[in-house]
Amino acid sequence: MSNLGKPMFWRDDRMPHVELRLVEDGRKVRYAPHSHTQWSLGAITEGVSTFLYRNDQFKICTGTLVMMNPHWIHACNPIDNKRWAYLMLYVDTTWLTDLRYEVGLLDARCWQDIATATIFDPKWYEGYCRMAACLMDPERELLDKQSVVVEYLTALMCELADQPAEPLPKTADKLQALAAYLKNHATEELSLDALCERSGYSPGHLIRAFKQYFGITPHAYLINCRIQLGQQELKGGKPIAEAALDAGFADQPHFQRTFKRLLAATPNQYRHSLINQQIHTTGSK
CATH class of the missing domain: 1.10.10.60 (Homeodomain-like)
Known part of the structure; x- marks a missing residue:
């Protein structure tokens, strides 16, 4: 029986700070607006879709990375029932906060929202896909997987560090x-x-x-x-x-x-x- 329309989740108890979701035919899944406790980073691997992120809406396509702060409302859905596929990485907020703090990107071990919502640079997309393939490969060793995740996310956090966060309203x-x-x-x-x-x-x-x-x-x-x-x-x-x-x-x-x-x-x-x-x-x- 084909699993094409079914969402699949990669998890490993030895790496509880990350979880990966794979959807090969996004026409089969429909999201209501929602949020996650984790910071989320996704890659559109095929087709096009809409990305609703708080009060903004984007049209995203193959090669796009999308990212979502914890507790920020979002939803991705197909356009005109056209096929699309994606990978989504969920990263524990405390773990990522520690990573950012330890490389000098935060002044304290306190989560700071990231302003960027989308990335179109092929370098980051291709690196993401290599990281995801490593996680899903049962032949790759634990140390290899841990190293690839830390190396990629550290580099990405440094890349995004100079982008100012949006000012918060008074309320x-x-x-x-x-x-x-x-x-x-x-x-x-x-x-x-x-x-x-x-x-x-x-x-x-x-x-x-x-x-x-x-x-x-x-x-x-x-x-x-x-x-x-x-x-x-x-x-x-x-x-x-x-x-x-x-x-x-x-x-x-x-x-x-x-x-x-x-x-x-x-x-x-x-x-x-x-x-x-x-x-x-x-x-x-």
């Missing part, structure tokens, strides 16, 4: 604090009244300001946080039904529908992808 601290509250209480039932009391905003002002800054409403942000929790549970080997409850969903079907809508993969596909199985098989020798 950024208050909105980020509210988002942190939603994340820390994602499994609970929260009310708009409680959020207004915490922020000092009226209901209408709160929803408008939050959506303008994050790209989605507070409720959508809360649901996205629950899906991120569910991903962590699934990575840890939890059964889908248990992961759903632990992430704050009332039942497994609701979790499955929401997971697929945001991540264009089912929870079962995320847990048991072909590449993931190959890696763990070879890694147990």
Whole structure:
């Protein structure tokens, strides 16, 4: 049976700070606006698609790199149902922060958003594809894979270091604090009244300001946080039904529908992808 339309995930427990997703026919996947806890770096390997990133939209094609800051809303989808394919690398934010700090790009071990959204330089695209091929190759040794990831990301971070980040609006601290509250209480039932009391905003002002800054409403942000929790549970080997409850969903079907809508993969596909199985098989020798 062909896996052409199915998303596949590479993971290795010995490298928990990186995860790679491979989609060979992007017409089969549709994303609602969502975000990740990790910093994300993708390569369009075939075709064209749209890239929605906060309040901007780009048309991207083969050879383009796209990058997404943690918690920044985004979505990529096909154009006119034309075939497209991509690779997406998810990098743990703390690990990447340490990498940037240790090479002198940050003054403190504190995450700093990266302003760049797209790169069209063939040098970086080709290097990315070589790195991804190395990770997915069961014959390459662990030290080789670790070295290739560190070397590529260090060079890329240095390349991007001189590009200034966008200035934050005056309300950024208050909105980020509210988002942190939603994340820390994602499994609970929260009310708009409680959020207004915490922020000092009226209901209408709160929803408008939050959506303008994050790209989605507070409720959508809360649901996205629950899906991120569910991903962590699934990575840890939890059964889908248990992961759903632990992430704050009332039942497994609701979790499955929401997971697929945001991540264009089912929870079962995320847990048991072909590449993931190959890696763990070879890694147990």
